[in-house]
Amino acid sequence: MNPTFKQVTKSRYVSLVSELAQEIFVQHYTKLTPKVAAALAEKYQSDILTDDEIHSGVINYFLVYLGSEPVGYFALDLGPAGAMCLSRIFLKEKARGQGIGRSIAAYAQKLxxxxxxxxxxxxxxxxxxxxxxxxxxxxxRKAEVVPMEVLDGVTLDIATYEKLWR
Incomplete structure (x- = not known):
């Protein structure tokens, strides 16, 4: 089944992004404790923050569906001149390994x-x-790795990978 993408514009979908984040961050960040992963989700994907980012006009969120089931989300940061950042791709565990991420990357590149x-x-x-x-x-291709404080006292190395054309 091919994934479909729905741009997040309404508050009920903003809430869905936050709910998915709570579930997916704990599944995804297995090297962190569930409590720290949940705190990351609350800090970086709360309803308020997500809604503020959408209304800033700089970040667009998209829900990922398999059929009628939401299985994840991603965001596109439109801010950098000449570039677009695929700033978040989060999929439920059961949706991984099916080529959905590659479909998201191709969709983002097309946009x-x-x-x-x-x-x-x-x-x-x-x-x-x-x-x-x-x-x-x-x-x-790998561009850089830089440390970033993601929570008070929690620093993670963040990698940047890029794709260029033209």
């Missing part, structure tokens, strides 16, 4: 190209070997 941009990049926790493998499969 970036259509908007006249020549670079798509993605950032993730540098110790996330699955994300690194995903980036390599999608033909992104």
């Amino acid at each position: 970036a190209e259509g908007d006249g941009r020549s670079r798509l990049y993605i950032k993730f926790w540098a110790k996330d070997l699955k994300a690194e493998g995903f980036c390599k499969k999608c033909r992104f």
